[in-house]
Amino acid sequence: MAAEASPHDLIAKHRPTLDQALEAIRTRAYWSPHPEHPKAYGEHGSLSMSDGKSAFDALVGTRFDLDQPGTDDWVGGEVSPYGIELGVTYPHPDIDALLPAMRAGMRAWREAGAETRAAVCLEILARISARTHEFAHAVMHTSGQAFMMAFQAGGPHAQDRGLEAVAYAYVEQVRTPDAAEWTKPQGKRDPLVLGKRFTPVGRGIALVVGCNTFPTWNGYPGLFASLATGNAVLVKPHPRAVLPLALTVQVAREVLAEAGFDPNLVALAAEAPGEGLAKTLALRPEIKIIDYTGSTAFGDWLETHARQAQVYTEKAGVNTVVIDSTDRYQGMLSNLAFSLSLYSGQMCTTPQNLLVPRDGITTDEGPKSYDEVVADIAAAVGGLLGDDTRANALLGALVNPDVKARLEGASGLGEVALASREITNPEFPGAVVRTPAIVKLDGARKFWDGAESEAAYLAECFGPVSFAVAVDSTADALDLLRRTVRDKGAMTVGAYTTSDEVAEAVEEVCLDECAQLSLNLTGGVYVNQTAAFSDFHGSGGNPAANAALCDGAFVSNRFRVVEVRTEA
Amino acid sequence: MAAEASPHDLIAKHRPTLDQALEAIRTRAYWSPHPEHPKAYGEHGSLSMSDGKSAFDALVGTRFDLDQPGTDDWVGGEVSPYGIELGVTYPHPDIDALLPAMRAGMRAWREAGAETRAAVCLEILARISARTHEFAHAVMHTSGQAFMMAFQAGGPHAQDRGLEAVAYAYVEQVRTPDAAEWTKPQGKRDPLVLGKRFTPVGRGIALVVGCNTFPTWNGYPGLFASLATGNAVLVKPHPRAVLPLALTVQVAREVLAEAGFDPNLVALAAEAPGEGLAKTLALRPEIKIIDYTGSTAFGDWLETHARQAQVYTEKAGVNTVVIDSTDRYQGMLSNLAFSLSLYSGQMCTTPQNLLVPRDGITTDEGPKSYDEVVADIAAAVGGLLGDDTRANALLGALVNPDVKARLEGASGLGEVALASREITNPEFPGAVVRTPAIVKLDGARKFWDGAESEAAYLAECFGPVSFAVAVDSTADALDLLRRTVRDKGAMTVGAYTTSDEVAEAVEEVCLDECAQLSLNLTGGVYVNQTAAFSDFHGSGGNPAANAALCDGAFVSNRFRVVEVRTEA
CATH class of the missing domain: 3.40.309.10 (Aldehyde Dehydrogenase; Chain A, domain 2)
Known part of the structure; x- marks a missing residue:
């Protein structure tokens, strides 16, 4: 398909932001490209407060069609903790059709390279950012967060965590150069000379199992870390918090297609009531990475049984x-x-x-x-x-x-x-x-x-x-x-x-x-808040979570490096 | 204890080598500080060919006393593939006494910081390098490698892989600064200001399960990656290839003690015939990391059962x-x-x-x-x-x-x-x-x-x-x-x-x-040889091995970063 947004243009557009993110995770000083104030939106193509509300209202009661292959039927039944029935239905996948379709685009995604993948991810985040007011209502009416928190934690703070994951994923992939010449002296004889090429390759399809309380904030790190490292990503939202992640998948598919990639690299797997789809998906051989936020019981189950996958869990703890x-x-x-x-x-x-x-x-x-x-x-x-x-x-x-x-x-x-x-x-x-x-x-x-x-x-x-x-x-x-x-x-x-x-x-x-x-926090910073690019969320070293958001360990196993060497 | 080799001196001595290693893993051009030619040794404190042979001969038939706590009795029965009975006996541990003793030094090792740990590791490698001729015989008479191969693969190439692991471990730990000041603007109000400190902390005791054929080459990456990231390391050699790793542990304990650290941060666990000590150790709650090279059956067993640990395996494959x-x-x-x-x-x-x-x-x-x-x-x-x-x-x-x-x-x-x-x-x-x-x-x-x-x-x-x-x-x-x-x-x-x-x-x-x-290899480089700092050994992405030597993924889960933040 023709690329409406060429990778080259996306790199030119987003490279400065990526560089700032790379600098921020290195210094861990304060930084964010995503404004926290609701009034900062409404210009430069972003939705204003009222437009965001209208966009959300227009979603209520609709069929959320993502044009995904392998869509059997339509499911949904979200009721806002504020009492509103959302009435949105989502594609319910035939996973035997959807998973192969998701793998189809992986070669081109691998060949795009780390920088293009990062630029595409940043474009996805930028378009999500422009719709922050719409996302705010979606997060509010699925998580029960008050509006301002849904706006900030579900919007800029979640986007920050996604961007942070992209930055870590990018820097991890470019630690090894694309190519090297290796010349080993052999005394008086001619040196041995090899040309070497190194390619980061994704592990397969990554599964994100979303949570009810922070669908975007807890979903974005895994989603973007996996996508940026060359994997396809299947998002299985919590059945009570589908809309924010369905919107996310929609934006991701739109950007991927415009940039000339297969939109099926990102897909939604909504489930019927009581279906237990996460369990089914987690054991599929195509699923190589799982990110999960939720109960200790299911987190432990995933770690024990989904042995074919890298499993990242955030579970319960006692603070x-x-x-x-x-x-x-x-x-x-x-x-x-x-x-x-x-x-x-x-x-x-x-x-x-x-x-x-x-x-x-x-x-x-x-x-x-x-x-x-x-x-x-x-x-x-x-x-x-x-x-x-x-x-x-x-x-x-x-x-x-x-x-x-x-x-x-x-x-x-x-x-x-x-x-x-x-x-x-x-x-x-x-x-x-x-x-x-x-x-x-x-x-x-x-x-x-x-x-x-x-x-x-x-x-x-x-x-x-x-x-x-x-x-x-x-x-x-x-x-x-x-x-x-x-x-x-x-x-x-x-x-x-x-x-x-x-x-x-x-x-x-x-x-x-x-x-x-x-x-000794006594002012306007609270123990329960962490800032992306500076604070680690969890440590990955105690039973509450086996990974921290976000460090090298969170991204480094999401891809492998394949080397091809030949005599020069 | 008094430090005979101060961390400060060790950093001054080894920082240039570390910097060269960091540059090498970035460019992946040819580099090694460890000479491959046997005649390169014998000066500057290193053992000559004949001194190395004498040192090895002097070991035969002796009790290899490492002065380890919790030594119950003495075991050993190595017979060289060349027909010589080595007759060396090694400490057989009471693991209930040894493991707590190994944990005792971890706080000081953590507080030393990444650079000091790297310098101590490089000093260990330098002293091993100086005894390369002695190690060559130890590797030859346990693995059955011919002398020249035992010398090169068991000596400089193994040391290169150890140094490579230290370099990756170091750079991974210093990605996050020791400290940061975080200042978040609050419009017209005073900014929020936090001071943050970040400390890499090891996971616990790391277990290295050695193999028969390449005791040092396959043992060093895990050993040095774990030690450099703040863990204690327990080395369980293959019962037919104890001596090269016993010598390694001896050197490590000597250097640790001289640098003012607890020598029990590195210990040997030799086993009695048929004891199956690796299985016992692998399930101990103190063991948080396992590096293993050997059969697919035991590698799969470790991955399945040693759930309290990060498990790195190199198993069988079909090339x-x-x-x-x-x-x-x-x-x-x-x-x-x-x-x-x-x-x-x-x-x-x-x-x-x-x-x-x-x-x-x-x-x-x-x-x-x-x-x-x-x-x-x-x-x-x-x-x-x-x-x-x-x-x-x-x-x-x-x-x-x-x-x-x-x-x-x-x-x-x-x-x-x-x-x-x-x-x-x-x-x-x-x-x-x-x-x-x-x-x-x-x-x-x-x-x-x-x-x-x-x-x-x-x-x-x-x-x-x-x-x-x-x-x-x-x-x-x-x-x-x-x-x-x-x-x-x-x-x-x-x-x-x-x-x-x-x-x-x-x-x-x-x-x-x-x-x-x-x-298309037709010259003097062979498919079965990889060079540290440039080639990856294995990919970690197919059933032959779940990790590659050496990349970020090989080191990043061996430690966690703990943050302490407070109002400035």
């Missing part, structure tokens, strides 16, 4: 904040309150266990007892969410009934320090909106209810529930932190201390157990 | 040479004869199946029938090995009775085009020395004995046996090549053709199936 002391007590309280509230705690990075010595802590406002610290955190959350408009804007909606059930069960686990409150969303009366609950537990294993208590705080309680765990000392807190990360995994660890010794000790635990540490 | 046409017939014959003869075909890279069209090929000496091509290859081998002194110097000795049995069984598989010949080694009358056999098979699946024939040529027949497989056409040869690589794996592929179309087609198969291709 801890160690509270030893602070010289900015109010800052600590407000920072924690925000972390616990954002998206109703439905982030894999949200703190769950707040470890507080039972004899209290020292602060710039004098000593505070365990009860005081817990009450003050509870009050800070209450204050932050006291206004319903603000509460709605921060909390979003509960993503599914399981989260609601878990929240309702939490009050039985211990003394409730902060009860969850029901909030009405005037714009979306169907939304289930709840403020976070804080439950007191005792972390002493010798305590009479120690075992029961431990069963609670050592399990992931995904959603707006945190545990204020009383520990005997900061040393005990560090022991519990170590045990938690080692046995349950953690995406994040937080700590507050004014003591260099304690800071060093908590850092030592995090280095030993491979967990990412945020120390 | 193919496609013979379509040539314009240097004599060069082709002599090149193939050398490839088939070197170390009695006991290399994972030795060609096994020579695919020749049954209607013959075109050459610069006119058309040659299938029978003529096979007879000419056989004659070339016969000529190369006609002189017993030269034959002994090329063939070495059969490494174990299994190889001999396989060779003896090969004559029953088809018409023998070249019979194996027994050669006496006057210096070592106990050596079992055999010239290669070439057996004719028919590659047509429709042929009456097709199934039996296929069973022969589609199984690895490790040792001095190759099959001259008659195929209907070059196109059929390519189909068989594709099927062989896909189903059985291949470390190497060779091809001879004067046709650009055929060259492109064979390259296409290799790109599709991920195999390393040597095209």
